[in-house]
Amino acid sequence: MPQFLSPSRRDSPRGGWTGSSELTDLDRMPWGQATMRQIIDAPLGSGERLLLRLACAALAFLILSQKIAFPMIIEVGFYSTYALVMVLVVRNVGVIDPVRMIGYVAVMTTCVLVTLLSPLHPSFSVNAVVFLVFIHLPFIIVVNVRRTFYLKMIRCLQWIGIIVATFVYLQWLQQFAGMKMLSIEDFVPGGFIFPGFNYIQKIDYFSKYYKPNGFFMMETSNASQLLAITVVVELCLFRRISTLAYLFIAQLATLGGTGMVMTLAALPFVLRYVGIKLVVAGIVVLPLALGMAAYTGVLDNAINRSSEFSKPNTSGNGRFVNHFVVAAKSASVDSDHALFGIGAGNVSPFHTDLTTVFLPLTKLSIEYGIPAALLFTAWMTYCLFTAGVPLIITWPVFMLFNMLGGALLIPVNTYYGLLLSSLFVPNRAVGMIRSGRLRRDCPPRSAVRDRPHSS
Structure with missing residues (x-):
């Protein structure tokens, strides 16, 4: 049975399945100061290693299977993510956050009541209401992890981004060689393809070239959005120049506008992570990047897309x-x-x-009314911004869900927020200690050290 999250459990790292009861130097480092070698070499407990495998597998399956659905209207990533959360709950690793649960109950009760009691007496889709309730249920669960664990999980996200970027390059090479662009629809039966997305898009009506979609993604914009997240993460947390260039050039090569919007909107949060050398390098590289964008047509594409705002x-x-x-x-x-x-x-x-x-x-607001819409938005914002995850991850995910993705009942865009910004809560006790607000419900380190590990 799922447990409720007490203050002491919220703020104290746990032993046993979620990891060591002792924080390491890496756990205490501010975001963005650890090197990739430190992250790779940092040890994990046996329980943490298993949890990391499950989390990375769920994240990879969610992203790389997003084009596949069963039945046709439900992405298979919905089931894998739900399975992960259920395993965490059964193992008492995932616990219920009381505030999130109260908000969830309030939101879903409001949506159901306005549907049933509306004076307009509209017909409605029972499936739509049920899926709204179930797809967002996992957001009431949180898992306390060490910062080391979270950084290793985000490293897995970067590898997924590298895979998608590689397919972007491959799809361009195929087209330049006069070949047909590699397409997942050639390998998956039509009855298992998630509908409603423009998987194959020409650059423009007269072009012989198609925008690359990274093979696995539902359309070009989805590839662009994933790569935007990984570009910002690489720039702020890991700072591997070659990997950053590989991801950023691939993002430009998708010709996707929404990913570029996400990248630009994250810049105010990026500045606190980058040093003066990176800022200077960015100033030097910017004209070169603009020149490349103009030469490849990316700049023209962006200008044309921005002019569409006023065109029905x-x-x-x-x-x-x-x-x-x-x-x-x-x-x-x-x-x-x-x-x-x-x-x-x-x-x-x-x-x-x-x-x-x-x-x-x-x-x-259209289907359930303005009050329900505002209540849902407030609840989801709370879930995404209160897990202690860096803003350079939370903000792009928030934008993707609320401003760019059309993501209400689409598992992949919804569960980006769950897996990256809501479910896993990096050790909050570190922040409490650093700010001098160590509370009495957070035991002294000696007490934590002497406490036996749970099995």
């Missing part, structure tokens, strides 16, 4: 503008539409643009 029936307008217009029109019909929505799974009569991508806030 374009990707830029549908992704960044029109969903707000549709939500505003739906809410302005009358107060009942604003408060209760039009019913789960229903399509707004104002939605006539097939390029429109509804973000969680607008989708919820």
Whole structure:
């Protein structure tokens, strides 16, 4: 049975399955100061090693299987991520965060009640309501881990990014050689392909070249978004110049605009991690990068995409503008539409643009009403920003879910936030000690050292 998270359990590293009860120097280092060699060489307990294998396997399967679904409307990554959380709960490693649970119950109760009690008496999709409840249930679970464990898990994310980047390069080489671009749809039966995404995209209508999608990803934008996260992580936490260049050039090569938006939006958080040498190097490299972007067409593509915001029936307008217009029109019909929505799974009569991508806030406000949408957004924001994960990871993930991905019921975009910014809580006691706010419920190190390890 899942346990509730007490203050002492929240702030004290645990022994047994989640790791050593003693913090190491690496656990106490501020984010971004550890070298990759220190992270690789840092020892893990047997329980930590098993947990790391499970977490990395779940993360890799979630990302690299995102194009595969069973049944067709549910990505298989949903099942693997749920399986990981269930294992953690059964082993009493994952525990319930009381605040998250209260927020979850409040959000889901509101969504169900407005659906059932709406004075508009709309028809609604039971499957949509049930999936909304179940896909977000794992966010009430947290796992206390050491910072060493978390850094090793993020290193696995970087390897996944390198794999996707490699396929981006391979797909370009195939096209330059006059070959057909490698496609996962040639290997997976159509009945197992996740629908609704433009997997194959030409650069433009007249071009003979297609935008690379990294083979595994649902479309170019998904490859661009993953690579954006890994670029920011590499720049701030690991700072391997060759790996950074490999990932960043691949991100540019996808020609994906949303990934570039994520990278640029993370810059204010990046500055606190980079030294003056990297800043100077960036200033020197920037003109070269802009020149390469102009030569390869990336710059023209970005300019053309930005000009789409005011043009109906374009990707830029549908992704960044029109969903707000549709939500505003739906809410302005009358107060009942604003408060209760039009019913789960229903399509707004104002939605006539097939390029429109509804973000969680607008989708919820249309289907469940504005109060439910705002309550959900506040709860999800709390889950993502209170686990003690660096902002340079949390902010891009937050942007992906809330601003760029159309991610409400899409497991891969939803569970980026779960696995990277919510589920695993790096040791919070370190921050308490450093700030001089060590509380009485956090035992002294001698007490922790003498406490026997759990089996």
